[in-house]
Amino acid sequence: MTSPRYDVLGIGNAIVDVIARTEEDFLLKQGMNKGTMALIDEPRAAAIYEAMGPAVETSGGSGANTIVGLASLGARTAFIGKVKDDPLGRAFAHDIRAAGVAFTTPAASDGPSTARCYVLVTPDGERTMNTYLGAAQNLSPADIDAGTVAASAILYLEGYLWDPKDAKDAFVKAAKIAHEAERKVALSLSDAFCVDRWRAEFLHLMRSRTVDLIFANEAEVRSLYETADFDTAVKALRADVTAAVVTRSEKGCVVISPDGTEAVPAFPVERVVDTTGAGDLFAAGFLSGLARGADGRNCGRLGAMAAAEVIQHLGARPQASLKDLARENGLVG
Amino acid sequence: MTSPRYDVLGIGNAIVDVIARTEEDFLLKQGMNKGTMALIDEPRAAAIYEAMGPAVETSGGSGANTIVGLASLGARTAFIGKVKDDPLGRAFAHDIRAAGVAFTTPAASDGPSTARCYVLVTPDGERTMNTYLGAAQNLSPADIDAGTVAASAILYLEGYLWDPKDAKDAFVKAAKIAHEAERKVALSLSDAFCVDRWRAEFLHLMRSRTVDLIFANEAEVRSLYETADFDTAVKALRADVTAAVVTRSEKGCVVISPDGTEAVPAFPVERVVDTTGAGDLFAAGFLSGLARGADGRNCGRLGAMAAAEVIQHLGARPQASLKDLARENGLVG
Numbered sequence: 001m002t003s004p005r006y007d008v009l010g011i012g013n014a015i016v017d018v019i020a021r022t023e024e025d026f027l028l029k030q031g032m033n034k035g036t037m038a039l040i041d042e043p044r045a046a047a048i049y050e051a052m053g054p055a056v057e058t059s060g061g062s063g064a065n066t067i068v069g070l071a072s073l074g075a076r077t078a079f080i081g082k083v084k085d086d087p088l089g090r091a092f093a094h095d096i097r098a099a100g101v102a103f104t105t106p107a108a109s110d111g112p113s114t115a116r117c118y119v120l121v122t123p124d125g126e127r128t129m130n131t132y133l134g135a136a137q138n139l140s141p142a143d144i145d146a147g148t149v150a151a152s153a154i155l156y157l158e159g160y161l162w163d164p165k166d167a168k169d170a171f172v173k174a175a176k177i178a179h180e181a182e183r184k185v186a187l188s189l190s191d192a193f194c195v196d197r198w199r200a201e202f203l204h205l206m207r208s209r210t211v212d213l214i215f216a217n218e219a220e221v222r223s224l225y226e227t228a229d230f231d232t233a234v235k236a237l238r239a240d241v242t243a244a245v246v247t248r249s250e251k252g253c254v255v256i257s258p259d260g261t262e263a264v265p266a267f268p269v270e271r272v273v274d275t276t277g278a279g280d281l282f283a284a285g286f287l288s289g290l291a292r293g294a295d296g297r298n299c300g301r302l303g304a305m306a307a308a309e310v311i312q313h314l315g316a317r318p319q320a321s322l323k324d325l326a327r328e329n330g331l332v333g
Numbered sequence: 334m335t336s337p338r339y340d341v342l343g344i345g346n347a348i349v350d351v352i353a354r355t356e357e358d359f360l361l362k363q364g365m366n367k368g369t370m371a372l373i374d375e376p377r378a379a380a381i382y383e384a385m386g387p388a389v390e391t392s393g394g395s396g397a398n399t400i401v402g403l404a405s406l407g408a409r410t411a412f413i414g415k416v417k418d419d420p421l422g423r424a425f426a427h428d429i430r431a432a433g434v435a436f437t438t439p440a441a442s443d444g445p446s447t448a449r450c451y452v453l454v455t456p457d458g459e460r461t462m463n464t465y466l467g468a469a470q471n472l473s474p475a476d477i478d479a480g481t482v483a484a485s486a487i488l489y490l491e492g493y494l495w496d497p498k499d500a501k502d503a504f505v506k507a508a509k510i511a512h513e514a515e516r517k518v519a520l521s522l523s524d525a526f527c528v529d530r531w532r533a534e535f536l537h538l539m540r541s542r543t544v545d546l547i548f549a550n551e552a553e554v555r556s557l558y559e560t561a562d563f564d565t566a567v568k569a570l571r572a573d574v575t576a577a578v579v580t581r582s583e584k585g586c587v588v589i590s591p592d593g594t595e596a597v598p599a600f601p602v603e604r605v606v607d608t609t610g611a612g613d614l615f616a617a618g619f620l621s622g623l624a625r626g627a628d629g630r631n632c633g634r635l636g637a638m639a640a641a642e643v644i645q646h647l648g649a650r651p652q653a654s655l656k657d658l659a660r661e662n663g664l665v666g
Contacts, residue, residue, distance in 0.1 A: 019654065020431075054401070054428040054650060057390040068387070095387040098353075123510045317387060318352065319647065 002151075004183070006102070007075040007291035009152035011144075011174055012063020013136040013167075014081030015115040016088040016106075019276065019314055020055040022314040027128055032120065035219075037129040037191045039163060040118075045132040050117045059095035060117055060317040061136075063158040065277045065316045069284025069306050070321040071100040075291055078102040078148055080174075084135040092306070095317070100260060105143050108135045125272035133164055140166040141173045149174050150181035151229065153291060156283070157211070159190035162198040175210050186213040188283055189220040189308075190244050196223050205242045214244040215283045216221035221246050245300065247282050252304060255296040264300030267308035277316025281306040285322070292332075300333050335484075337516070339435070340408040340624035342485035342546075344477070344507055345396020346469040346493050346500075347379050347414030348448040349360050349375075349421040352460075352609065352647055353388040355453040360461055365453065368552075370462040370524045372496060373451075378465040381451045389614070390421075391648040392428035393450055394503065396491040396525060398610045398649045402617025402639050403432040408624055411435040411481055413507075417468040422447035428650070438476050441468045458605035461506040466497055472498040482507050483514035485618060490524035490544070490559045493533040508543050517623075519546040521616055522553040527557050539573045546623075547577040548616045554579050567594070578633065585637060588606040588629035597633030600641035610649025625665075 023213050027034050030048065040048070049055075059068075060293045079096055083089030085107040094113060096103045115136040139161075145329045149155060155178040161167040175185045186206060189195050195202060202224065205211050214237065216224070221233045234254060237244050244256040252265040285306030289299030313319050326332045360367050363381065371382070382388075392401075400412045412429055416422030418440040425447060429436045448469040453461045472494075482488060488511040495498040508518045520538060522528050528535060535557065538544050547570065549557070554566045567587060570577050577589040585598040618639030622632030639655050646652050661663045 049427065052431065054392065054431045055424070056648060057424065059387065091388070091390065095383065098387045134370065313646065314652065315389060 004153040005076065005151040006066065006078045006148070007152045008070050008155065008156050008287050009078045009080070009148055010063040010067035010156045011080045011171065012158040013061050013115055013133060014064060014083045014092050015117045015131065015136060016092055017058050017059035017060035017117045017119050017276070017316060018049065018055045019058065019119040019121060019274070020053040020148065022053060022122060024122055026052070027120060032128050032130065033193070034122070034128050036193050038132055038193070040130045040132050042132055045116060045118065048130055052118065052120065056314060057091070058317060059092045059221065060316050062160055062188065063156060064096060065280035066100045066156060066283045066287070066318050067101050068096060069281045069322060070288055071319045073284060073288040073302070073326060074323045075288050075308070075309040078116055078152060080105050080145070080148070082108060082136050082143065083162060084108045084111065085115045086113050089118065089185045090276065100173050104237045105144070108138055111135060111138060116173070119276050121274045123278070125275050127274060127276040137164040138166070139164055139170055141170045144170050144174045144177070147176040150183070152178070152183060154184045154186055154287060156188070156287065158188050159194050159198065159202065162194065162201060162230050170258050173212070185211045186215065186287065187211040188279070189214065189216040189224065192219040194224040197218050199224060203220070203240065212242050214241050215279070215286070216244065217247045217279055244284065244301070245286055247279060253282070253300050255300050257296055262296050262300070264297055264304065267304040269308050269312060272311050276312050277310045278307045280316060281310040281318065298331065302326060305329055305331060337486040338409065338484040339481070339486065340412045341400065341403050341487045341489050341620050342411045342413070342481055343396040343400035344413045344504065345491040345492065346394050346448055346466060346497065347397060347416045347425050348394035348450045348464065348469060349425055350391050350393035350450045350452050350649060351382065351388045352391065352452040352454060352607070353386040355386060355455060357455055358400060358436045359385070360453060360455065365461050365463065366526070367455070367461050369526050370464055371526070372465045373463045373465050375465055378449060378451065378463070381444050381463055385451065389647060390424070392425045393648060393649050395493055395521065395613050396489060398613035398623070399489060399616045399620070400434050401429060401432045401650050402465050402614045402655060403621055405651045406617060406621040406635070406639070406659060407656045408621050412483060413438050413476055413478070413481070415441060415469050415472040415476065416447045417441045417444065419446050421449065422468065437478070441471055444468060444471060452609055454607045454609070454647070458608050460607060460609040463577065470497040471499070472497055472503055474502045476506045477503050477510070479510050482510040483516070485511070485516060486624060488520055489519045489521070489616070489620065490532065491521050492527050492535060493527065495534060506544070517546060518544045519548065519614065519620065520544040522547065522549040522557065525552040525556040527552050532557060536573065545575050546573050548612070548619070549577065550612055578619055578636070580612060586615070588633050590629055595629050595633070597630055597637065600637040602641050602645060605644050606642050607647045610643045611640045613649060614643040614651065631664065635659060638662055640662060644656045
């Protein structure tokens with residue numbers, strides 16, 4: 001095992017977020033499921049955009065947000081994801097590279113446009129997402145650069161990759177290369193409805209040890225085991241995977257490892273503005289600790305800190321240096 | 334004089350802002366003049382974008398920001414400005430219409446792309462702007478709809494309109510129609526360097542009574558009269574125009590009218606995040622008061638309130654309902 005060039009390589013859907021504030025009524029009228037992610041086609045995307053309020057555009061994508069968060073924490077990072085060579089695709093590429101992330105996946109020159117996620121933020125700060133996958137649907141095993149995967153200490157995959165048609169093959173190929181190079185593979189369960197779509201396959205990934213570490217929130221882990229009881233779900237999770245972290249919003253998180261289960265508190269937050277990216281940035285903080293060999297508690301605190309930053313402003317990418325924040329909070333030396 | 338259909342019609346450069354945080358060093362390296370607006374060509378725009386950090390895209394344009402602020406305050410508004418029919422132009426049109434503003438200027442189908450302003454925000458919250466005017470350069474007298482101008486109680490024009498080649502003709506045409514319909518004409522001086530480029534013409538607009546009300550900040554009014562002394566500048570301004578408001582950042586503003594000069598304090602601000610749009614939103618608040626027949630002090634307070642909202646987050650468009658804010662602060666009934 002050679003010394004890794006990257007701390008974390010992320011693979012995910014490359015998406016630009018189109019964010020607008022909205023009232024609860026709008027979600028009802030549009031038949032949206034509050035707090036979740038729905039897949040939409042292009043005509044529906046146009047209809048939602050037409051109906052929604054003034055918006056802000058910012059690069060997003062769950063896995064990409066995590067990787068940018070890691071870069072902000074000082075980690076060495078790379079990302080694989082598919083955009084089209086159009087204005088939004090160029091903005092996505094600019095933003096992730098400008099954050100210090102190695103991003104070399106070739107942009108598609110034709111086919112559907114760069115993926116967009118219409119994010120509706122209600123007054124309580126909760127976000128409801130509608131994703132048009134566009135060019136992200138064409139991520140394929142050919143986009144997986146074996147050298148980059150083998151050179152990354154941790155491979156981080158988003159569960160949303162199960163939605164585009166060829167991305168799961170890319171996922172499995174990358175996980176295989178990572179394990180052959182004796183690297184760790186982490187998976188985010190992404191969304192309760194995503195878990196519902198792919199429950200059997202996610203469980204198979206865990207039980208076959210294709211993944212070593214699971215990131216999930218309460219709703220996702222309950223959906224995975226089809227139970228309303230959190231403790232039952234956590235017990236089942238312990239049996240299926242070596243390590244996992246379950247986030248519980250303001251109740252903090254639960255870190256599961258072979259050594260046991262530890263609860264870690266959340267970070268104080270003045271005002272929740274927009275929860276978009278909370279889970280993504282939690283994973284970023286946690287993985288940054290892991291990459292430095294920190295213990296579960298410290299990893300959990302770093303995750304909570306990064307999540308707290310991102311929910312206090314609009315958009316899912318950090319607006320402050322997370323490295324400086326971690327230092328100010330005594331979480332890194 | 335018929336009853337107006339709109340409280341305020343704005344005419345300005347239709348611009349999308351590309352906003353990034355940056356360190357002071359970046360401005361020095363790029364030879365940028367902190368706190369001001371510079372006009373750039375397309376190759377320079379590409380070079381700045383390449384060098385700058387991860388960005389957020391949001392509709393901007395000084396006059397457009399003011400009009401959107403007015404809409405958020407409950408005023409009836411319209412806007413005239415030129416975009417191209419490209420993704421950024423469509424975003425600009427969506428955002429201003431979704432804010433409740435009547436916007437019907439036809440988008441250009443060919444020629445330069447929609448205008449972009451690269452906004453660099455330093456840690457102190459100050460913004461430094463670089464504008465590629467693109468399609469905004471093609472605003473012409475043909476875009477001025479006489480019916481809309483005559484139906485608006487106040488015509489609001491930005492000084493930046495003096496930069497694109499035909500826009501000043503559009504400006505003068507609109508001002509003439511407004512006065513013929515017995516409406517008021519307001520002008521924002523926009524930027525100290527803009528004043529420096531067009532000093533003689535701005536003074537002529539004032540002295541010929543082409544404009545009735547001037548919005549300026551300290552730097553602009555000092556630039557206008559080429560004096561370092563604020564009181565000297567204000568005295569000169571009093572002689573040249575019927576009414577004016579001079580904003581002074583945390584020192585509040587000075588309202589000049591035929592009745593005298595009144596100082597109005599600023600609004601308390603927890604933390605200055607990004608000053609982009611401070612002047613634009615001040616004008617929005619002030620004009621909303623004027624449209625309702627409020628006195629100078631109340632108009633000034635509304636301006637200060639709207640400016641305070643916009644500088645506490647990234648971007649130059651309000652993120653909260655200014656109408657609700659005004660009500661909470663006892664500034665409207």
